[in-house]
Structures are given as C-alpha cells and as structure tokens.
Amino acid sequence: RVGLALAAAAALALALAAWRRRRPPVREVLFFPSRPSCTEALLAEAAGLGTTARPCPCPLPQGDSSLSRLLRHLLSARRSLEICLFAFSSPQLGRAVQLLHRRGVRVRVVTDAQYMGLPGSQIGLLRQAGIQVRHDQESGYMHHKFAVVDRRMLITGSLNWTTQAIQNNRENVLVVEDAEYVKPFLDEFERIWEEYNPIKYRFF
C-alpha cells in the first residue's frame, strides 16, 4: 500500500512538473513593412549549416524583424505545414518552405491560378522541388493568406508572401495557437485541398 501511494505521488509530481513546463500559447502580432534585416544566418542555421560558419557579407543589419519572426515561426515546423496563399514570390520564404520539405515536413500548398504563374512566383520552384501544390479553377480569387504549422500554430493576416508586401506595404500577420482559431482554418484548408484535387480539373 505504501508503494502504491508513493507511485501515485510520483506520478502526480511528474504530471505537475509537465504542466508547469507547458509553454504558454504563442499570441503574436507582426506588422509590416518589415525593417530591413539579413535572414541568411537564420536560414543557414535551419538548414543545419551552422550560424557562424560563413557570415553573410551583405550590408543588411542582423537582428529581429517582422520577416525574421515570421521565418522563425515557419521554421519551427516538425511534422506538417499547410500553406494557402494568394501570391507567393518571396525568395526567403520560398527557401524556408523548401528547407522544411527536405527536412521531411509534409508540406501542402494551395494557391491562386491567376497569380501562380506571374514573374517571380515561387510556385514553380516548389513544384520542381517535389512539393504538392493545388490551385483553384474559379473566376474569384483564392485570396487567403494563411499557413498552419504542425496543426497547432496559425499564421494569418493581410500579407501575401511577396517582397513588395514585406518591404513596402502596411500589412499585419497574426501568429496564434488558440485551438478555436486554428481548427476552422485547418478545416478550411482540407475543404479547399479536396475541392482543388487535380482529378477535378477541367481542361478547356
């Protein structure tokens, strides 16, 4: 009986410790334009190339910016990444997504048919890298701008992932881990993903 009581107490202590270690949910708001900053070290670190191996020779300041915060959240993916984007042409964000794909993260991309072929679009490069991409066939725009990391973290706002938007526009991005917000976006992604299944494409 004493053994049983001790075991129960130990289990309780462990559970309590785990509960205490629990990270509070991320709740962050990022505004753009992002201040200029070099993101090479961040991408090199994520690629496992080490941070100090080859310092970037560019003149951009190091340190945090809205873009680097966005990259960091994206690069925290370990298992899955759903992306639903009207326009995607930022080379840094494109590299981050490719890097996650190479790392074994299951990446799925939904985008807008009218915008995916524009000059500078990352969509072709992502497809070349073997990442699954689906697009609409509608007259309306697929105008969402969100991503879901590990089915846990929602990244959403007004920002298209383009250099123009990141560097020049007034934009916002919410980074959210509240399940009440994440779940509907995941459901919306799955709905659109199925609706845009290539077996349903019509060829005119």
Place this chain on the structure above:
Amino acid sequence: RVGLALAAAAALALALAAWRRRRPPVREVLFFPSRPSCTEALLAEAAGLGTTARPCPCPLPQGDSSLSRLLRHLLSARRSLEICLFAFSSPQLGRAVQLLHRRGVRVRVVTDAQYMGLPGSQIGLLRQAGIQVRHDQESGYMHHKFAVVDRRMLITGSLNWTTQAIQNNRENVLVVEDAEYVKPFLDEFERIWEEYNPIKYRFF
C-alpha cells in the same frame, strides 16, 4: 454584526451573479464567399426602422451568412469604430458605417490612396456623410483589412470590403476580443492615423 455579515453576503452574491452574466469573449472565424442572403432587415433594424415594417421584396434568402455575421458585429458598435481598409466598395458595409456615424459612433477611416478613387469606392460617400477619412501618400499599399469596434473587438483577415471579395473570393475574417490581439491593432491604427494626418500631405 449580523447585518454586516448579511451585507457582505449580499455583495458577494451580486458580484458572483455579475461574473456569471459576463459574456465570454467573441472568438469567431468567418469564411467567404458568403452564401447569398438579404441584409435589408438587418440594416433596417439597426437604423431603427423596425424589422417587419417593410419586408424586402428581393428574392435572396433570409437568414445568417458570413456577410450578415460581419454586419452584425460591426453594427454592435456603440462608441467608436476604427477602420483600416485597402479597398472599400461594398454598399451594405458602407451603409452600416454611415448608420453608425449617424447614431453618434465616432468613426475614423484609413484607406489606400490608389484604391479609394476607383469606381464603386465607398470612400467618397463616407466623406460626404462627414466621416473622417485619411489615406497614405506612399508607393507601397496600405494593405491592412481590419476594424476595431468600441476598442474591444477586432475584425481582421484577408477580406477587402468589396462585393467581388464577399461574393466570389476565398477569404477569411477573424472576430476577436482577446486584448492581446486587439491592443496592437489599436496602436497600429493610431500610429497610421497620425502619420496620415492631412497637415503632412505633400501636394506635387
């Protein structure tokens, strides 16, 4: 002493009842395109014209839709409304904003200089109605799409307030009362509002 104890107990009971009545914070996600629905009854009711006085003869279905939910949240404003919108051409949302202004709500609008003069824009009508509007003078876009109701409720997402977006696009809108999200957006509004003060306009 018994009186004091009774008074304390009564105060406690009242506080408990108020705490129980406390409405949980709104946390809603709306997706678009909105299903078609008639919003005339909603706008007539908000204008104090009564709901059943003159039923709308249009063939659109009654009942809830993403647009009617958005309108309802907007029309809940009692004191202030900050709007920060890239494009604003929806007649229903324009009428709602004018109605709030007439009701004495302090309405302030920030918008994008390149888009505010396009055909169908509501911005001219809002100005004619006496609502304060400010705009950027930058080469980048003022691409935000958010509103704050009574400094308490944030409405934000990918949706521009245009009929095209409401009826045809894939869009999202978050309706949020968590202070951690509302506060940064209010601060961003005040920053932009000051920056776009007409005394700073340059005339080329």
